[in-house]
Amino acid sequence: MKQLGLYIHVPFCKQKCNYCDFYSCASSERVSSYINALITHIKAEAPLYRDCEIDSVFFGGGTPSLLEASDFERIAEALKDSFNFSNDCEFTIEANPGTISREKLITYKNSGVNRLSIGLQTTFDDKLRELGRIHTYGEFLESFNLARACGFDNISVDVMYSLPNQTVDELFQTLVTVCDLSPEHISSYCLKIEEKTVFGKIKDTLSLPSEDTEYEMYISMCTLLEKRGYKQYEISNFAKAGRESRHNLKYWQSEEYVGFGPSAHSYVNGKRYYYSPNLSSYINSVEQSKTVEKIYEDGENEHNLDEISQTDEYVMLKLRLSKGISEDEFFARFGKHLLEKYPKITAYLDSGYMKKSNGSYSFTPKGFFVSNYILTEILNFDN
Ligand SMILES: C[S@@+](CC[C@H](N)C(=O)[O-])C[C@H]1O[C@@H](n2cnc3c(N)ncnc32)[C@H](O)[C@@H]1O
Ligand code: SF4
Incomplete structure (x- = not known):
């Protein structure tokens, strides 16, 4: 049976x-209409993935x-009624401190959430306030401890660095x-810094760490986390042994997943599409029994990604991972040698930004730091 990830936005x-x-x-005005629309949409699409x-x-x-809790439970029930779940399905929910309660955590557990x-x-x-977060560190700690007390043994924590006025020492702490x-x-x-956010609008007044400081933050972060038992498996992701996120790995390994909700992306049968980031039009389409429009990422409806964008995309996603690209797997998938297709990789091997080990090409830590630039150099969009 083909394996598939599900994303619910x-x-x-x-x-x-x-x-x-x-x-x-x-x-929260449209929450209940959204949940009804989401459940209807899930039930309508699920037969495609029988x-x-x-x-x-x-x-x-x-x-x-x-x-x-009751709304979450309804969505989880609809998923379980509509899809075949594997016995060891990884089931993650993103949670914001200040919005978690014992009741919700117990409902998550009973609904099969295990991460x-x-x-x-x-x-x-002070930094949390500047970021516009709704919680303090103390409230995070309360949520974390409550989750442990409710039996969650697989928890991930999101951190951000290179914040306005942040020092290397603050990140370290x-x-x-x-x-x-x-x-x-x-x-x-x-x-x-994203254009359409508050920070985007005031970016000239923000005192952001210099590129050198950012580099120091990145390298010292990777070193510290490694020492503390967190293996880096992706540019920004670190896990204890066996605790890598199965769902997020699907994104980087070009494996398939189906998304529901406005702005959710999908990759199924070699096609990538997303739903428009517009809550009202999503709800309206479902309520009026219209099909929610799938926007295909190659710009043309229903067309597969062509061969060139498939190899570029594969390289871009796989190089985000510490294990990188296996030359044998690349050959088996595309019938071409990686270095023949992307000869500029050789220069980055020589300069220590990339490495080759056990037949796989990957970024070194300093390569990860400038990976966006290197990727634009090595990918040959004209071929
Ligand atoms: C969808 S949000 C997380 C869930 C939940 N809403 C929360 O904030 O706790 C995913 C994560 O993306 C990261 N993120 C969001 N915007 C970012 C940005 N502009 N730059 C870097 N990281 C960002 C944050 O670490 C955030 O926790
Ligand atoms: S606005 Fe804040 S709380 Fe909402 S998704 Fe973004 S990071 Fe999470």
Whole structure:
């Protein structure tokens, strides 16, 4: 049976953080219409995947933990009634401190959730305020401890670095504090200033760390996390042995997943599409029994990604992973040698930004730091 991931987008937040451009609204007005529409949509599409086994589910957002326990339960029930789940399905929900309660955690457990991803960002309360977060470090800690007390033994914590006025030492203190809590997984993202956010609008007034400081933060973060037992398996993701996120690995390994909700992306049968980031049009389409429009990423409806974009995309995604690209797997998949297709890789091997081990090509830590630039150099879009 073909294995498939499921992504459910929950487009609501208590308030928008100053840096975030994920699709979500800071209003709970349309929550119940959304849940009804989402469930109807899930039930209508699920028969397409009758021959698939769901081995990962990810509720992302927005803030899925903002949903009432009973609403979450309804969606989870609809999924279980509509799809075949594997016995060991990884089931993650993103949770924001300040929105988690014992009742919700117990409902998650009873509904099969076995992994929580909690957004912290930094342990410094002044920085949390500047970011527009709704919680303090103390409230994060309460949520984390409550989750442990309710039996969650697979927790990921989100951290961000290169924040305005942040020092290397502050990042270090945040990471040490997080490691002391011993979550199974840590995601640590470099702050990206997004145009349409509050930070995007005031970017000239933000005092952001220099590129050298950012580099020092990245390298010292990787070193510290490795020492504390978190193996880096992706540019921004670190896990204890066996605790890598199965669902997120699907994104980077070009494996298939189906998304539901406005802005959710899917990759099925070699086609990539997403639903428009528009809550009203999503709800309206379902309520009026229209098909929710799938927007295909190659710009043309129903066309497969062509051969060139498939190899480029494969390289781009796989190089995000520490294990990189196996030359044998590349050959088996595309019938071409990796270095013949992408000869510029050789220069980055020579300069220490990439390495080859056991037949696989991957970035070194300093290569990861400038991976966006290197990728644009090595991918040959004209061929
Ligand atoms: C969908 S949000 C997490 C879930 C939950 N809403 C929360 O904030 O706790 C996913 C994560 O992406 C990261 N993120 C969001 N916007 C970012 C940005 N502009 N730059 C870097 N990381 C960002 C944050 O670490 C955030 O926790
Ligand atoms: S970081 Fe999380 S809580 Fe903040 S706006 Fe984005 S999705 Fe919402």
